[in-house]
Amino acid sequence: MQIDGKPWRTIWRDQAGGVGIIDQTCLPHSFETLTLASLQDAAVAIRTMQVRGAPLIGAAAAYGLALGLDEDPTDIGLERAHRALAETRPTAINLRWALGRVVDSVCALLPEARAERAFAEADAIAEEDVAINAALGRFGAELIKEIASKKPGRTVNILTHCNAGWLATVDWGTATAPIYQAFQAGIPLHVWVDETRPRNQGAFLTAWELNHAGVPHTVIADNAGGHLMQHGQVDLAIVGTDRTTRTGDVCNKIGTYLKALAAHDCGVPFYVALPSSTIDWTLTDGRAIPIEERAGTEVSHISGRTADGRIVEVQLTPNGSGVANPGFDVTPARLITGLITERGIAPASAEGLAALFPERARTRAA
């Protein structure tokens, strides 16, 4: 992604031995970067959602483990860093996947060799994420081109939920990678951006990055998607996922399920874009996925910028009303038209995923 004419990634190694990130809690009002200099910084950044989105959480956790090994490379230090990071967010499987990769790469080494090796593994995870998202973007862009060919000269309207974009990955995004690639290929397209209450990742982050990329888009209230689908104003939906079972059930930001139901009712194709690191090969039923329960204040309060540039938070709900805030929901495979992966587009089923990833499908289900 180019920002002010300069290429950016969402996470990088800085000159001083730290790890740079974009503080996503400041967007869209200000673009600020910060340095993760310790295990503690990395754990806080993931927990408070300064970095977020399944693939980026994975990369940040990998760097966090490397920072932890820099502080204490012993077995005890490794275990402590692993535990601290694994506890930060429960739903995105990429977190555990990336931590597992770094642990496997260092555990047989002498302590003094561990930090360097862990940083190299974290770099590899980040680089692979870029290549994988670019690859799945190519498959998804073909899909968009096919839809465009059926309505020559007219705009393809794509609905997306939450931010499964550039900001949620190291580069490209998952749901947005096909959009960016089709847009760059000259396909006329427009994106309906669900605001995605309660944290507004759509209104704050997806809108911000589509703006920077010059992609035409419109932010809508979460409740508007079904209406637009009924009126033929959505050609396809593409969303991301935090964890996908081996049978193709998809866990993604709360509200995704309702969009999939509406799409099913209206005959709108509903696709999920994902790197294979988001597949949990041990699970056969999406209902087994742990759902993060987040702070009630995300529902009862909302923040925004005043006309004179101040960021303020205001309360929406009456004092005394209860609030609940499940962060994710599960869309059953039967509502999903296809899974866009780095190896191609699979039907959302055990057979579909096993055909694309035969070596991973041999993992035993729990």
Ligand SMILES: CSC[C@@H](O)[C@@H](O)C(=O)COP(=O)(O)O
């Ligand atoms: C490419 S990201 C896919 C998902 O991680 C994304 O859709 C999502 O649900 C992000 O949730 P978040 O709570 O903002 O981390």
